[in-house]
Amino acid sequence: xxxxxSWLVATAVAISFGGIAQADWKPTKPVEFVVTSSPGGGTDNxxxxxxxxxxxxxxxxxxxxxxxxxxxSGAEGFIYTKVAAGDSHKLTFGTNNAYLLPYVAKLAxxxxxxxxxxxxxxxxxxxxxxxxxxxxxxxxxxEAVKAKPDTFKMGGSQSKDTDQTLTSLxxxxxxxxxxxxxxxxxxxxxxxxxxxxxxxxxxNPNENAGQWKAGAIKPLCVFSPTRLQEGPKVTAxxxxxxxxxxxxxxxxxxxxxxxxxxWLPGGVSPxxxxxxxxxxxxxxxxxxxKEYIERTSQTNRFLAGEELKSFIASDDSKNRKxxxxxxxxxx
Amino acid sequence: MIxxxxxxxxxxxxxxxxxxxxxxGALEFGIGWGDAGPEPxxxxxxxxxxxxxxxxxTLIQVTLGRYGLQSIFLHxxxxxxxxxxxxxxxxxxxxxxxxxxxxxxxxxxxFVMSVQGKYRLVTSIASGIAAAVIFYFVLEVAFQVPLLKGxxxxxxxxx
Amino acid sequence: xxxxxxxxxxFGVALTTYHVALMMIGVLLxxxxxxxxxxxxxxxxxxxxxxxxxxxxxxxxxxxTSMYWGALFGGSTTSILFNIPGEPSSVATTFDGYPMARQGxxxxxxxxxxxxxxxxxxxxxILITVLSTWVAKFALRxxxxxxxxxYFLAFASFIGLGAASSFKTIVSMGxxxxxxxxxxxxxxxxxxxxxxxxxxxxxxxxLIAVIGLFGIGELMLTMExxxxxxxxxxxxxxxDVLKTIKTLPRYWVTLLRSSAIGCWMGITPGGxxxxxxxxxxxxxxxxxxxxxxxLGEPExxxxxxTADHAAGSSAILPxxxxxxxxxxxxxxxxxxxxxxxxxxxxxxxxxxPDFVWGLIASMYLGNIVAVLMVLAxxxxxxxxxxxxxxxxxxxxxxxxxxxxxxVAGRPFDLxxxxxxxxxxxxxxxxxxPIAPLVxxxxxxxxxxxxxxxxxIMSRGSLSIFWSNGLVTTLMIIGLVLALGPVLTxxxxxxxxxxxxxxxx
Numbered sequence: 002x003x004x005x006x007s008w009l010v011a012t013a014v015a016i017s018f019g020g021i022a023q024a025d026w027k028p029t030k031p032v033e034f035v036v037t038s039s040p041g042g043g044t045d046n047x048x049x050x051x052x053x054x055x056x057x058x059x060x061x062x063x064x065x066x067x068x069x070x071x072x073x074s075g076a077e078g079f080i081y082t083k084v085a086a087g088d089s090h091k092l093t094f095g096t097n098n099a100y101l102l103p104y105v106a107k108l109a110x111x112x113x114x115x116x117x118x119x120x121x122x123x124x125x126x127x128x129x130x131x132x133x134x135x136x137x138x139x140x141x142x143x144e145a146v147k148a149k150p151d152t153f154k155m156g157g158s159q160s161k162d163t164d165q166t167l168t169s170l171x172x173x174x175x176x177x178x179x180x181x182x183x184x185x186x187x188x189x190x191x192x193x194x195x196x197x198x199x200x201x202x203x204x205n206p207n208e209n210a211g212q213w214k215a216g217a218i219k220p221l222c223v224f225s226p227t228r229l230q231e232g233p234k235v236t237a238x239x240x241x242x243x244x245x246x247x248x249x250x251x252x253x254x255x256x257x258x259x260x261x262x263x264w265l266p267g268g269v270s271p272x273x274x275x276x277x278x279x280x281x282x283x284x285x286x287x288x289x290x291k292e293y294i295e296r297t298s299q300t301n302r303f304l305a306g307e308e309l310k311s312f313i314a315s316d317d318s319k320n321r322k323x324x325x326x327x328x329x330x331x332x
Numbered sequence: 333m334i335x336x337x338x339x340x341x342x343x344x345x346x347x348x349x350x351x352x353x354x355x356x357g358a359l360e361f362g363i364g365w366g367d368a369g370p371e372p373x374x375x376x377x378x379x380x381x382x383x384x385x386x387x388x389x390t391l392i393q394v395t396l397g398r399y400g401l402q403s404i405f406l407h408x409x410x411x412x413x414x415x416x417x418x419x420x421x422x423x424x425x426x427x428x429x430x431x432x433x434x435x436x437x438x439x440x441x442x443f444v445m446s447v448q449g450k451y452r453l454v455t456s457i458a459s460g461i462a463a464a465v466i467f468y469f470v471l472e473v474a475f476q477v478p479l480l481k482g483x484x485x486x487x488x489x490x491x
Numbered sequence: 492x493x494x495x496x497x498x499x500x501x502f503g504v505a506l507t508t509y510h511v512a513l514m515m516i517g518v519l520l521x522x523x524x525x526x527x528x529x530x531x532x533x534x535x536x537x538x539x540x541x542x543x544x545x546x547x548x549x550x551x552x553x554x555x556t557s558m559y560w561g562a563l564f565g566g567s568t569t570s571i572l573f574n575i576p577g578e579p580s581s582v583a584t585t586f587d588g589y590p591m592a593r594q595g596x597x598x599x600x601x602x603x604x605x606x607x608x609x610x611x612x613x614x615x616x617i618l619i620t621v622l623s624t625w626v627a628k629f630a631l632r633x634x635x636x637x638x639x640x641x642y643f644l645a646f647a648s649f650i651g652l653g654a655a656s657s658f659k660t661i662v663s664m665g666x667x668x669x670x671x672x673x674x675x676x677x678x679x680x681x682x683x684x685x686x687x688x689x690x691x692x693x694x695x696x697x698l699i700a701v702i703g704l705f706g707i708g709e710l711m712l713t714m715e716x717x718x719x720x721x722x723x724x725x726x727x728x729x730x731d732v733l734k735t736i737k738t739l740p741r742y743w744v745t746l747l748r749s750s751a752i753g754c755w756m757g758i759t760p761g762g763x764x765x766x767x768x769x770x771x772x773x774x775x776x777x778x779x780x781x782x783x784x785x786l787g788e789p790e791x792x793x794x795x796x797t798a799d800h801a802a803g804s805s806a807i808l809p810x811x812x813x814x815x816x817x818x819x820x821x822x823x824x825x826x827x828x829x830x831x832x833x834x835x836x837x838x839x840x841x842x843x844p845d846f847v848w849g850l851i852a853s854m855y856l857g858n859i860v861a862v863l864m865v866l867a868x869x870x871x872x873x874x875x876x877x878x879x880x881x882x883x884x885x886x887x888x889x890x891x892x893x894x895x896x897x898v899a900g901r902p903f904d905l906x907x908x909x910x911x912x913x914x915x916x917x918x919x920x921x922x923x924p925i926a927p928l929v930x931x932x933x934x935x936x937x938x939x940x941x942x943x944x945x946x947i948m949s950r951g952s953l954s955i956f957w958s959n960g961l962v963t964t965l966m967i968i969g970l971v972l973a974l975g976p977v978l979t980x981x982x983x984x985x986x987x988x989x990x991x992x993x994x995x
Contacts, residue, residue, distance in 0.1 A: 344662075358684070368946060369951050372681060390659060425905050448881055449882065475535070480905075
């Protein structure tokens with residue numbers, strides 16, 4: 002009898018304590034930021050930016066430790082997160098690769114084993130050619146490619162990743178046919194274009210800004226439904242907002258963007274997710290964040306909760322269609 | 333006692349096995365020469381074949397020259413010394429997986445110093461713990477590099 | 492000329508008490524992370540990065556680059572004293588540095604290493620100063636075929652070096668290539684040779700292999716021989732350092748040749764590791780004391796160290812001018828530049844000359860500060876060897892495994908390091924050369940990627956490797972270096988048919 006009572010009491014205490022803890026969940030030890038790219042990559046800059054803002058504005062009481070787990074195009078980090086199921090002190094930073102990687106490689110995690118927390122920005126893609134190329138707009142470039150199929154080289158970062166997916170979408174929409182050359186990263190693809198070794202690339206603004214400013218390459222159009230935010234002129238005559246959208250320019254691929262996403266392991270409480278979503282929301286409202294977004298010419302878009310879920314679902318199905326058509330999906 | 337001949341045969345068989353593993357693993361990815369140059373498996377496939385072939389070469393060379401290779405590869409005395417170093421190191425790795433690197437470091441250093449170095453037990457224990465604590469402060473606190481941790485750190489609330 | 496004016500201005504920016512103090516702190520921290528294998532420069536730099544967010548960019552980059560120099564020096568120290576290269580690029584230093592230390596010449600080896608490293612770095616910086624504009628343009632001419640040709644050149648200058656059985660050399664190099672192929676394949680975007688193991692997903696880290704093959708393997712050999720470190724009783728005298736400094740001019744040919752190789756590999760994409768191997772290979776081929784290489788030849792320390800640092804410092808230029816990082820450390824620094832609000836790339840020189848020239852000036856000063864500081868630490872490090880082996884042996888074991896873990900924070904790597912240790916022990920006892928394995932592991936996947944990218948560009952035609960003057964020249968030099976020894980032997984046989992049998 003006594004035993005039973007004490008058990009009851011213990012349960013009651015546990016429940017009430019649990020309830021209190023849940024209502025106001027807070028990290029109780031240092032939080033690990035798992036970065037699914039190697040040091041210096043786009044995801045790494047994103048995570049370290051968030052880290053520096055949290056530290057500066059003291060948005061969390063506990064400290065932050067950043068670890069890079071970029072092996073296997075980031076798969077290492079996501080598997081690490083999956084294995085840590087139930088651990089509320091691991092926040093994983095990635096892109097849409099979190100849910101797209103398992104299509105193209107046999108990996109030991111499924112996207113639904115991770116808990117989405119937030120998407121904080123959309124990175125844009127542009128079509129770039131060499132500055133002295135004879136094309137004034139995207140349409141005339143695509144016409145030239147169509148006239149000589151399989152001779153123009155499109156460079157990009159990695160294989161079966163965003164750049165190649167976009168190349169495939171362009172080919173579908175226009176009937177042009179490129180030779181896609183995968184490089185180790187967007188930076189390398191940018192230099193290869195400046196050196197004239199490839200004919201075009203689809204780099205993010207940040208990856209090519211320096212070369213554009215220096216007059217080595219030029220943008221033809223941006224794969225976004227609206228033009229980029231207005232800002233200072235990059236060259237003597239043009240700024241980011243002067244670049245036409247691809248749809249305006251006659252290339253019917255109206256939207257291709259890459260979300261910068263944040264994840265928790267599976268099996269964490271909704272309060273935990275809410276806590277981090279709130280911290281990240283505060284991060285996205287700081288002037289430092291706005292400055293980062295502007296400098297890297299990304300689109301500021303904070304998504305969490307249901308909004309995030311439906312965004313992921315639609316992005317997933319859009320990409321999946323390309324993957325299936327190209328035969329990239331592994332069984 | 334192991335003769336040089338046995339050691340050569342054993343190592344060449346091991347490398348041939350590794351080469352074969354690469355060959356088998358590569359077959360999955362296509363080993364031909366497509367439109368876009370070699371397929372993903374081609375390079376590992378031929379490298380694997382090369383390793384197998386060269387290991388075979390060593391095997392043949394060793395077999396032909398076996399009489400020159402009867403020299404001793406490892407004396408009993410030497411084997412004991414290597415084992416006395418290797419076994420604690422193996423135990424260190426096992427302990428590190430179970431108890432974390434810090435505890436394993438302290439235990440390993442204590443053991444080796446007192447049993448093999450013939451230092452006094454107190455000195456050995458003190459040195460082992462001191463080393464673990466120094467590593468903790470240099471790595472965890474100063475450089476913020478997390479090491480593998482075990483139940484002790486969890487109990488102390490260090491992680 | 493205008494570069495010199497900018498540089499003088501740069502010295503004005505860099506030469507303040509605050510900046511010099513930062514250099515000293517950076518170098519010290521660098522030495523600390525450098526001597527812990529696995530921690531290394533990239534880790535150190537990424538750890539310091541958050542601290543620098545609040546500093547001004549010039550001060551921040553001075554701190555980080557000084558740390559980088561310190562880490563390079565620290566890596567050489569462990570190569571020489573314990574046969575554990577702290578950085579991939581100091582592997583070649585172990586070949587002769589460690590034998591020297593075992594013979595009781597640790598002080599001499601360390602002094603030579605530091606001085607030649609400093610010399611190489613200065614040559615690299617001078618090159619940047621004089622040729623910055625030209626180098627940036629030249630680097631743009633490199634595409635995948637040229638990359639492949641450079642890697643080929645590095646291999647060609649190094650193979651055929653050892654006296655070991657050619658079967659064993661092939662096995663060793665082949666295994667290196669195979670290990671390098673494990674993990675994500677850039678060109679196809681798929682995983683290879685992982686056999687379904689998550690642990691193999693990110694490939695086999697080169698550092699783990701080096702820690703095992705060199706560090707643990709060597710300890711097992713030392714234990715088997717029942718030896719304590721030779722020269723354990725050798726007194727460490729400060730005068731030894733000074734005496735060795737006087738011998739440096741003797742190696743002027745090696746210094747100049749190795750600097751040239753280093754600078755060349757630094758501005759082309761070969762990088763410091765390829766530079767140090769290539770420089771060692773050529774030094775051995777061209778030396779009059781060929782046979783002493785690998786047994787403790789001072790020239791075998793001077794050559795790789797000079798080239799390593801010449802490449803390390805000249806590689807900063809492509810990073811600044813093109814925005815493409817040449818190494819992991821450079822990648823972290825580039826991330827830092829962006830966080831401080833600077834965009835690496837061609838415009839950096841025009842928009843922020845104070846930053847660029849302040850950095851270049853700090854490279855001069857930082858290297859001088861670093862050389863002076865590491866020379867001062869030699870007696871300290873050399874006397875580590877006098878600690879009884881019963882203590883230092885297990886401590887090295889612990890450092891090796893902690894280092895293996897910190898490379899990527901994977902428990903599996905502990906087992907991998909142990910396995911590589913056993914392989915290293917067997918290979919050394921049975922005269923398998925380890926250097927080809929290491930070189931193949933570092934450059935193997937890069938060379939393969941470059942080759943396959945070239946094939947995609949040319950639609951499968953090998954003619955791309957002689958499609959322009961640059962790549963053709965590189966390939967011809969590579970072929971000459973690769974076939975050189977074979978041709979010399981064949982030629983020798985033609986004119987001296989009888990003597991050849993004895994040589995072979």
